[in-house]
Amino acid sequence: MSTPVGEGALDDAFRAVGGRIRAALAARYRDLDLAEEAFAESCLKAAKAWKDEGPPRDTAAWLYRVAERTALDILRRRRTRTENRPDEPASEPTAEDRLTSDDAVIPDERLKLIFVCCHPAIGGESRAALTLKLVCGLTTGEVARAFLLSETTLAQRLVRAKRNITEAGVGFEVPEPEHWAARLSAVLSTIEIAYAKAHEDAAGSGRHAGFAREMFDLTALLAEMLPEEAEVLALAATVRFAEARRPARIDSTGAMIPLVEQDPALWSQPMIAAARGYCARALGMSGPGPRIMQMMIHALWCGRRSVADPPPWKAVLAAYDILLGLRDDPVIRINRAVALAEVQGAEAALIELDRLDADVLNDFLPFLAARADVLSRLGRHDEARISFDRALALGPGEAERRFLERRRADLVGK
């Protein structure tokens, strides 16, 4: 108990319990700013107190008790400020707080907080940002980098979103089951967007790297809290299938390896097993929804055990056909075209890709990479080169850049 704690360890401890404590405070006081402020203050107090005396037995309970009291102090300060009275000193944790080890003292209100952050009254772009900040504890800077926004812009958006929650009277409740379809879908889209950002980066070293872990934890949390929702379980499975392949996603030179060329022996089997657990539960309860089909495509790939197993292109294409009937969007069409190139040939794939809106997608790396690949297979090297150059001009991550450069170099002399 008297070992001093390093700053990194403290940050980890704060981040691990932050979502839960902020959610509990926000639920109690119905004030997101107060929850954030009180938790931040209690972390400062903890950093000071634990440095001198060592951490308490249960750091979470300690932080929560202190944050609770800090919230009351802040409320009192706000009140006295308007009445022109001097601030009262903030109370210090008691000996009892240092000894308590009851994690159960913190009510788990994270699901409510997620639903509040993803309320349809809040702009679509702000939902993910707010969730990442309040539930996952990312800093404004981290979230801003993830969405390629300046910190000032994002901070303004967050302020607006929080004001919206208060002024429009968003209730701090998990909505009634009949409204889940709409609300849950906003929550799941938020997680999908955030995870897609992490997954784009094969090396896991870019600015979205931390997201993968957060989304991993968040999907586990949602699956635990909503065990009867097939789409929730499907998303938890998808994130695990995708994370299982991470060790095989870059080669020794640091270049990205496309899924079909990865060595399945490097995939994490324990992680795949965890994914299959969620997968089986999800399949047991519903027909094919879009997230169920996404999960199935990942499951098909993760069924390969070695490079000798033939890639499941035909089954993948069939799954994309079903998925397209459920959710028609360009990303799915691009992925389907990649499978189509393998099953029916590059010509068919190019026809599909050229049906998409190039004006919009010419800034979208997966589109440009897929088109470049198909064009090079067809021997249309000049056009392929243009697509590779456009993709590279978007400034992809290190691993993706190396991969694209190599493919582009392969065209030379052909």
Add this chain to the structure above:
Amino acid sequence: MQYMLLIYENEEIFGGPEKTGPLMAEIGPKHFALIGEMGAARLGGGGLKGTAFATTVRRENGEQTIHDGPFAETKEQLGGYYLIDVPDLDAAIALARRVPLGRDGAIEIRPLIPLPPGVTR
């Protein structure tokens, strides 16, 4: 919390500015059914005659003028409203979803600025 549910529709479908057309006869009872279900949550409400009967008091550069006609020409006009008192936005959305519309249209939900203590609406 108090909210105003503002009902926007293309008023032309209701048969003239008096709004006495067949669609009005059809939608009226639906409103009364909703009013019954709202119970005490409904503080007030009403339908508005067409914008042809509108008069606008406008202030421009400090000078007040009175015009006939609505404040702005739009595809959908404010046609009626409900004033409700419900626990939160979701409850307001739930009621707004049930407001009958003649055809396409929109219900805008606006929280009211709270009144000072002692002042009644």
